[in-house]
Amino acid sequence: MSHLHLRQVSKRFGAVQAVIDATLQVQAGEFVSLLGPSGSGKTTTLMMIAGFEEPTAGSIELAGRQVEHVPPNQRDIGMVFQNYALFPHLSIAANIAFPLKVRGRPRAETEAAVRGALALVGLEEMATRLPRQLSGGQQQRVALARALGYQPTLLLLDEPLSALDKNLREQMQIELRRIHRQVGITTLYVTHDQAEAMTLSDRIVVFNRGRIEQVGAPLEVYARPATRFAAGFIGDSTILDGTASTAPTELRLPDGTTLHTAQPLHTNATGAASLLIRPEDFHLGEPPAGANALPVQVLSVLNLGPHLLLIGQHAGREIRIRTPVSPAALASEGSTITAWWLPAKSWPIPPA
Amino acid sequence: MKPGIPTWLLLLPAVAYLVLVFGAPLGNTFWMSITEPSLGLQNFETILTDPLYARVYLRTVLVAASVTLLCLGFGYPLAHYMARRGGLAAALLLGICGLCFWISYLVRTYAWTVILGNRGPVTAVARWLGIEPPPVLLFTTTASLIAMTHILLPYMVLTLYVVLARIDPNLIRAAHSLGASRWQSFTAVVLPLSLPAVVSGCLLVFIFCVGFYVTPTLLGSPRDMMISSLIANEIEALLDFGSASALAMMLLAAILVLLTIYDRLVGIDRIMR
Amino acid sequence: MARGPEAPSLANAVLAWCVAGFILAPLIIIVPMSFSAASSFEFPPLRYWLGHYRTYFSSADWLQPTLNSFLVGIASSALTLLVATPAAFAVNRREFAGRRALQILLLTPMLVPSIIMAISYYSVFGSLGLNQTYTGIILAHSCVSIPVVLIAMSASLRNLDRNLERAAAICGATPTQSFRLVTLPLLRPAFILAGFFAFIHSFDEATISLFISGREVSTLPKRMFASIHLEADPVVAVVSALMIFIAVFAMAIATLLRQRRQPARA
Ligand SMILES: Nc1ncnc2c1ncn2[C@@H]1O[C@H](COP(=O)(O)OP(=O)(O)O)[C@@H](O)[C@H]1O
Ligand SMILES: [Mg+2]
Numbered sequence: 090m091s092h093l094h095l096r097q098v099s100k101r102f103g104a105v106q107a108v109i110d111a112t113l114q115v116q117a118g119e120f121v122s123l124l125g126p127s128g129s130g131k132t133t134t135l136m137m138i139a140g141f142e143e144p145t146a147g148s149i150e151l152a153g154r155q156v157e158h159v160p161p162n163q164r165d166i167g168m169v170f171q172n173y174a175l176f177p178h179l180s181i182a183a184n185i186a187f188p189l190k191v192r193g194r195p196r197a198e199t200e201a202a203v204r205g206a207l208a209l210v211g212l213e214e215m216a217t218r219l220p221r222q223l224s225g226g227q228q229q230r231v232a233l234a235r236a237l238g239y240q241p242t243l244l245l246l247d248e249p250l251s252a253l254d255k256n257l258r259e260q261m262q263i264e265l266r267r268i269h270r271q272v273g274i275t276t277l278y279v280t281h282d283q284a285e286a287m288t289l290s291d292r293i294v295v296f297n298r299g300r301i302e303q304v305g306a307p308l309e310v311y312a313r314p315a316t317r318f319a320a321g322f323i324g325d326s327t328i329l330d331g332t333a334s335t336a337p338t339e340l341r342l343p344d345g346t347t348l349h350t351a352q353p354l355h356t357n358a359t360g361a362a363s364l365l366i367r368p369e370d371f372h373l374g375e376p377p378a379g380a381n382a383l384p385v386q387v388l389s390v391l392n393l394g395p396h397l398l399l400i401g402q403h404a405g406r407e408i409r410i411r412t413p414v415s416p417a418a419l420a421s422e423g424s425t426i427t428a429w430w431l432p433a434k435s436w437p438i439p440p441a
Numbered sequence: 442m443k444p445g446i447p448t449w450l451l452l453l454p455a456v457a458y459l460v461l462v463f464g465a466p467l468g469n470t471f472w473m474s475i476t477e478p479s480l481g482l483q484n485f486e487t488i489l490t491d492p493l494y495a496r497v498y499l500r501t502v503l504v505a506a507s508v509t510l511l512c513l514g515f516g517y518p519l520a521h522y523m524a525r526r527g528g529l530a531a532a533l534l535l536g537i538c539g540l541c542f543w544i545s546y547l548v549r550t551y552a553w554t555v556i557l558g559n560r561g562p563v564t565a566v567a568r569w570l571g572i573e574p575p576p577v578l579l580f581t582t583t584a585s586l587i588a589m590t591h592i593l594l595p596y597m598v599l600t601l602y603v604v605l606a607r608i609d610p611n612l613i614r615a616a617h618s619l620g621a622s623r624w625q626s627f628t629a630v631v632l633p634l635s636l637p638a639v640v641s642g643c644l645l646v647f648i649f650c651v652g653f654y655v656t657p658t659l660l661g662s663p664r665d666m667m668i669s670s671l672i673a674n675e676i677e678a679l680l681d682f683g684s685a686s687a688l689a690m691m692l693l694a695a696i697l698v699l700l701t702i703y704d705r706l707v708g709i710d711r712i713m714r
Numbered sequence: 715m716a717r718g719p720e721a722p723s724l725a726n727a728v729l730a731w732c733v734a735g736f737i738l739a740p741l742i743i744i745v746p747m748s749f750s751a752a753s754s755f756e757f758p759p760l761r762y763w764l765g766h767y768r769t770y771f772s773s774a775d776w777l778q779p780t781l782n783s784f785l786v787g788i789a790s791s792a793l794t795l796l797v798a799t800p801a802a803f804a805v806n807r808r809e810f811a812g813r814r815a816l817q818i819l820l821l822t823p824m825l826v827p828s829i830i831m832a833i834s835y836y837s838v839f840g841s842l843g844l845n846q847t848y849t850g851i852i853l854a855h856s857c858v859s860i861p862v863v864l865i866a867m868s869a870s871l872r873n874l875d876r877n878l879e880r881a882a883a884i885c886g887a888t889p890t891q892s893f894r895l896v897t898l899p900l901l902r903p904a905f906i907l908a909g910f911f912a913f914i915h916s917f918d919e920a921t922i923s924l925f926i927s928g929r930e931v932s933t934l935p936k937r938m939f940a941s942i943h944l945e946a947d948p949v950v951a952v953v954s955a956l957m958i959f960i961a962v963f964a965m966a967i968a969t970l971l972r973q974r975r976q977p978a979r980a
Contacts, residue, residue, distance in 0.1 A: 522730030652827020
């Protein structure tokens with residue numbers, strides 16, 4: 090039985106369908122990211138789990154209990170807000186003690202829990218300070234300590250790192266992973282940053298326009314996106330549109346080129362189909378037997394340090410190629426090169 | 442989240458209070474305007490036909506309009522300077538304007554009786570300049586005009602400042618980089634963006650000014666009464682509750698019309714920023 | 715200082731400081747006036763002494779109205795806070811039909827000229843026996859300061875981060891606990907400030923008091939009005955100077971409160 094179970098949960102604000110038929114199961118101890126662009130319904134989903142919004146339809150089960158009508162303060166959930174929401178009039182220790190205090194826990198237990206939570210985030214010496222006397226990263230960790238100190242059954246984080254600068258963000262990602270491994274709490278993490286979701290999560294839930302488009306392990310979502318949206322949102326991609334030919338694994342491009350793939354195509358009623366190729370799966374030079382190859386007119390070459398990104402086009406389609414730094418590749422801007430890939434490295438996705 | 446206390450219960454005390462202590466007395470005044478001394482519209486008839494009343498109305502509007510224009514003319518440069526200058530100078534000037542809200546308008550009115558009085562600094566300067574006899578200012582419409590401008594100026598300045606300060610200085614820099622002169626960038630960028638505040642400030646000052654009582658009474662000429670003084674006079678000197686109530690209702694109607702315009706143009710609820 | 719195109723011109727600066735001088739000068743001349751030895755309004759004074767202060771502090775004719783004004787101010791601001799605070803919560807934090815209309819209604823007492831309210835109270839309170847009573851003045855002043863409190867509280871209520879109350883709830887606090895432990899402490903400066911404004915509003919109110927306070931419970935502004943109007947009593951300068959000192963002091967406190975109220979932002 091899963092720890093958290095959303096069954097066809099929907100939320101409507103007036104005319105806006107913020108979340109549509111979201112179904113999701115999260116196992117105990119899992120770290121799951123809700124990933125999607127701004128406005129795709131991630132926060133609303135989190136708010137319904139926390140109890141700040143009531144679903145218009147569907148049910149939410151947490152630790153074996155139907156909770157959709159349970160007020161937030163009785164759900165036993167920990168939450169880290171995007172702006173941290175630390176109580177500005179309370180010291181760090183008092184912030185962390187707050188959940189235990191309102192639960193009427195004994196003082197000794199509260200103090201021990203506060204010490205433990207502060208140690209967990211490495212802020213023992215900040216206990217008596219006020220939130221505004223701490224840096225952004227430190228406040229972030231206090232918010233985490235407050236959400237964990239009373240050992241809730243579920244941890245929710247809504248874009249907790251988006252207010253931090255890049256270095257601090259990476260540092261906090263490492264910290265979050267360490268803490269999650271140490272505490273083992275079931276965690277739901279909202280982000281619009283696909284790299285962050287890839288780094289942190291056991292599984293990723295891809296949101297788009299209020300719908301869950303795909304649920305899967307990071308590498309699975311990357312390599313085998315279920316939808317065109319997921320393909321485009323996660324990682325760099327080249328998408329080639331064409332029509333299915335007689336064989337189910339053959340795609341014919343508008344210019345007549347035939348491409349082979351290892352998986353059957355998703356073909357719609359008009360016979361259209363599409364293929365996804367990740368930039369690192371392209372190779373330059375003489376294609377081996379059985380490989381797909383295309384002439385690509387290179388429009389620009391971006392030096393990304395360890396490798397190059399060639400942006401080119403074939404018959405009007407944008408092609409993005411990642412390749413090691415080489416003199417030939419560096420000099421290819423403006424010329425036409427041959428790019429090839431193995432059929433198994435292309436992934437069929439639904440046509441537009 | 443489900444609210445704990447129902448909204449209507451939160452609103453009840455204030456609404457009930459307003460109905461009883463604000464609405465009821467006003468209603469009673471309206472009632473008196475059509476029943477004192479006998480049922481009918483004769484009070485309104487007198488007011489609308491007697492040229493004496495028309496003169497008072499006209500004077501009130503003229504004075505209020507003059508005060509509004511003076512406030513705008515003085516207030517805009519100050520607000521503009523505060524907004525564009527920023528820093529300590531702006532904070533200081535803001536403090537000066539803010540201070541006025543804490544100081545009774547009676548105190549400020551009193552200050553003007555001293556300044557404009559026949560033993561005050563204005564007279565002294567006039568004498569020193571050889572102007573004999575020095576101009577009589579106290580108990581003239583000019584005096585109440587000056588004092589009302591002084592009292593209402595901070596409202597204008599703050600209304601303008603809030604909007605002017607929010608104009609992104611990069612817009613002005615952009616206008617300059619596109620070749621506009623200082624004056625052009627002001628007229629083409631700053632002025633249009635601050636126009637809503639100008640409208641808002643002017644209406645606010647005008648509305649306050651039309652109903653002003655204390656200052657015109659203390660500083661103005663008893664012969665050139667404004668509407669508020671006239672209302673008070675009907676009651677204090679003539680004990681004519683009917684006319685006073687009718688005059689008050691006419692003033693209220695005028696204010697309501699102005700407030701409606703204000704609401705259309707600016708939105709009254711915006712006062713509660 | 716950099717003088718970019720966005721900086722104000724010199725002419726603007728000169729004009730602005732002149733206007734500021736116009737605003738400030740009348741307030742400044744009051745102070746030396748209050749120490750003047752002359753027996754009437756005269757500036758600049760020829761000699762200085764503390765005589766008028768002595769007169770003020772020893773004359774029941776002035777002290778009683780002062781006391782009255784304090785009593786009325788305190789009582790009416792307390793009453794206003796009691797009545798207007800729940801409404802301020804509702805108007806700023808709840809969604810309901812007719813919210814805007816209600817907001818406008820709650821603001822109107824500030825926008826209706828005092829003279830209209832003055833004669834309205836005069837005749838209604840007359841028949842209720844409330845003229846020349848503390849109750850009458852307190853009721854009237856509270857009514858007019860409802861919008862004042864509403865405006866003063868609205869900014870704080872709206873700036874109060876909703877997530878703080880959410881955080882309290884998710885931490886397990888009941889709505890009552892959340893209100894007592896989070897909302898109330900955070901709004902305390904706003905309450906004090908709003909009360910302060912209501913008090914000042916009542917303390918400064920002259921028109922309504924002129925009509926309904928009579929001799930018995932004459933307020934300070936009414937006493938000042940009479941003084942300026944009829945007798946040119948120099949003690950007015952003392953009262954004015956004291957009021958200016960208090961205003962400066964009050965504003966300093968309010969500024970401090972407002973600074974403390976600024977929530978810590980990340
Ligand atoms: N309280 C609300 N009232 C009305 N619309 C809302 C509300 N909250 C969210 N929405 C709308 O629901 C959609 C999803 O929003 P949200 O869940 O915040 O997305 P995300 O967190 O993925 O950026 C958006 O279109 C947003 O405008
Ligand atoms: Mg969001």
